[in-house]
Amino acid sequence: MMANASPSSLTVEKAAALLGRRARWRWAEVLFWVVAAATLFLWPERHLILNEIAIIGLFAVSLDLILGYAGIVSLGHAAFFGLGAYVAGLFAKHVTGDPLVGLAAAGLVAGILGFATSFLVLRGADLTRLMVTLGVALVLGELANQMSWLTGGADGLQGIMMGPVLGLFEFDIFGTVAYAYSLSVLFGLFVVARMIVNSPFGLSLRSIRDNPLRARGIGIPVNRRLVAIYTVAAVYAGIAGGLLAQTTQFVSLDVLAFHRSADVMLVLVIGGVGYLYGGLVGAVIFKVLQDVLSAMTPQYWQFWIGLILVLLVLAGRERMTDRILGLWRRLTGRSAKAVDATRASTPVPEVQP
Amino acid sequence: MTPALETRGLVKRFGGLTATDDVTFRLEPGARHALIGPNGAGKTTFINLLTGVLAPTSGQILLEGEDVTRLRPELRVQRGLARTFQINQLFAAMTPLETIGLAVSERMGGGRDWWRVIGSKREILDEIVEIADRFRLTDVLGERTANLAYGKQRLLEIAVAFACKPRVLLLDEPAAGVPEAERHELLATVAALPREVSVLLIEHDMDLVFSFAERISVLVNGALFTEGTVEEVSTDPRVRAVYLGESVDE
Numbered sequence: 001m002m003a004n005a006s007p008s009s010l011t012v013e014k015a016a017a018l019l020g021r022r023a024r025w026r027w028a029e030v031l032f033w034v035v036a037a038a039t040l041f042l043w044p045e046r047h048l049i050l051n052e053i054a055i056i057g058l059f060a061v062s063l064d065l066i067l068g069y070a071g072i073v074s075l076g077h078a079a080f081f082g083l084g085a086y087v088a089g090l091f092a093k094h095v096t097g098d099p100l101v102g103l104a105a106a107g108l109v110a111g112i113l114g115f116a117t118s119f120l121v122l123r124g125a126d127l128t129r130l131m132v133t134l135g136v137a138l139v140l141g142e143l144a145n146q147m148s149w150l151t152g153g154a155d156g157l158q159g160i161m162m163g164p165v166l167g168l169f170e171f172d173i174f175g176t177v178a179y180a181y182s183l184s185v186l187f188g189l190f191v192v193a194r195m196i197v198n199s200p201f202g203l204s205l206r207s208i209r210d211n212p213l214r215a216r217g218i219g220i221p222v223n224r225r226l227v228a229i230y231t232v233a234a235v236y237a238g239i240a241g242g243l244l245a246q247t248t249q250f251v252s253l254d255v256l257a258f259h260r261s262a263d264v265m266l267v268l269v270i271g272g273v274g275y276l277y278g279g280l281v282g283a284v285i286f287k288v289l290q291d292v293l294s295a296m297t298p299q300y301w302q303f304w305i306g307l308i309l310v311l312l313v314l315a316g317r318e319r320m321t322d323r324i325l326g327l328w329r330r331l332t333g334r335s336a337k338a339v340d341a342t343r344a345s346t347p348v349p350e351v352q353p
Numbered sequence: 354m355t356p357a358l359e360t361r362g363l364v365k366r367f368g369g370l371t372a373t374d375d376v377t378f379r380l381e382p383g384a385r386h387a388l389i390g391p392n393g394a395g396k397t398t399f400i401n402l403l404t405g406v407l408a409p410t411s412g413q414i415l416l417e418g419e420d421v422t423r424l425r426p427e428l429r430v431q432r433g434l435a436r437t438f439q440i441n442q443l444f445a446a447m448t449p450l451e452t453i454g455l456a457v458s459e460r461m462g463g464g465r466d467w468w469r470v471i472g473s474k475r476e477i478l479d480e481i482v483e484i485a486d487r488f489r490l491t492d493v494l495g496e497r498t499a500n501l502a503y504g505k506q507r508l509l510e511i512a513v514a515f516a517c518k519p520r521v522l523l524l525d526e527p528a529a530g531v532p533e534a535e536r537h538e539l540l541a542t543v544a545a546l547p548r549e550v551s552v553l554l555i556e557h558d559m560d561l562v563f564s565f566a567e568r569i570s571v572l573v574n575g576a577l578f579t580e581g582t583v584e585e586v587s588t589d590p591r592v593r594a595v596y597l598g599e600s601v602d603e
Contacts, residue, residue: 016473023470196467
C-alpha cells in the first residue's frame, strides 16, 4: 500500500512549482516598478510628493513585515521611524554628510532599539502589544522633546547639510535627486523584503501568525523568529525615517508623533495587509487622497480620510470582493441558489485560528 | 531496553486541584499504546506535560533516557517528540504543501534561511511528496487548508506531526469528529505508521483503541488506575465500572 518509495518526479516538479508560485515576479509587479521609475522622467513637478510617498511606502512595508506576516500589531512603529530620522539628521550634522553612510547608521540604531524592545512584544496578546509599542513611541517622543540640546526640541533639528549621493548627485530643490534616491532605496529594500517573505523563514512567520501553538508544535523557535523579524522591521522603519531627514534636511518632533504610527497603520489598511504591495499602494492612495482632499477642504480632509477608513473596515475588503464576484456569477447565469446548494453539501469545518 | 518515553512520579497541581497525580509511566520503543480515561481524567494535562506546554509541579520526564523535564516545547520536538491535537491546530491560510514543507524544512534546519525561495531544495520536496502520499493528501496539496474536507484536515494534522520525523508520536483523538465515510482512510493511515515510531494514542473511541493498541493505560482522576494488555484491560470489571460511572470498590 505504501510501497511507493520513490515519488514520481512529476509530482516533485509540481510541488516545486506550487511552492515557488508566490516567489515568481508577475507582470503586474514589473509594470508597477516600471511606472514608478518612469515618473522620475515623466512627472518632474511632482517629485517632492512622490518622494514622500516612497518614504511612507517603505515605512508601511516595514509595518507589513511584522503585522501582515508575523501578526504583531503595533501602534508605535513611529518610534523606529523617528529614531532613524534623528540619527540620520544628527549623523549628517556631526559626523558626515554622506547619505548612504547616514542611512546605514539610522537603520543600525533603529535596529538595536527594535531588538531591545522586541522582547517586550513577545509576550502578551494584541492589546498588550498595542500598549507596549505605543508606550515605547511615547517615551521616545518625550525624550526627544526634553533633550533639546541634542534634538533641537520643539524647534526641530536644523542645519542638516547633506552631501551628494554616492559623491555624485547633489540634492536639488525640485526633489528629483531626493526622489530617485528614496525610490532606489525603497526598491532595493523591497526586493530583500520580498525575498524574506518567500523564504522558509518567511513561511515560518506566516505559520506563527496563523497558529503559534502549532508552530511551536513542529519545532519552530517562535520567539527567536519574532525577535528577528521585529528587528528587521525596525531597521526598515529607521531607514525610512532616515530618508525623510536626509531628503527634507530637517527633523521635527512630528517624526515620533502618534499620528505617524496611526497613519502608517491606515496606509496599510487602505492598501491591504500581508502582500507587501499593500504598503506601497496604500501610500499612493493615502498621499493622493490627502493631497486632493486638503486642496478641496483644507481644514476637513481628515474627516474624509476617517470616513473612508470606517467604510473600508466595516465593509471589509474581502466582503467587497465577494460581492463583486457574486454579482459576476449572477450576471454569467449561475444563480445564487446553486452556489448556496454547493456550499451546504460540502461541510466546511472551522480550522482553529 | 530504554523506554522511548518515560515519566517518573509526575505531578501537576493547579492550586488545590491535582490534575496529574504521581504518574509513573513507560512507553516502550515501537509501542502501540493507548491512554484512556473518562472525561476530566487529566489526559490533556498529561499530554501538555509531556510536550512541555505545562511545567510539572514535581517529577521527571525522560525521552529515550534523557531528562527533558525542563526543555522548551520546540526543543522536545527537535529531539523527536511530536504530537497531534484533538481539535485541529493547522495553518488555515496555508496549503498542505506549505504546511508539510515547513515542518520538514524546520527539521532539516532550513527554517532560518531567508535568502532562499521555498521549494528549492530537492531533498525537502522528495520528502513532502512521500508524506503527502502516505497520508493521502496528494490531490489536495495546493488547496487552502481551511477549505479541506474535515477528514483531510485530520490527516494533515497527523501528517504535520509525522513530518517532524518523531520517534515518539502522541496522537490525541485522531478520529474525533471524522464522518463515517472518511474514517476508514484515516484509520488505515494510522495503522500503517512505521514501527520505528512509538505511538501513544489518547482516545475515547473504544473501537479504535481495541483495533490499534497493544497495551492500554487507564487514567482516572489524574492517576494511573491500571495498565495491561488489551485483553486484560477490556475484561477488567473495575475499568468497566469507571466507564459506566459506577462507584469503585478499592
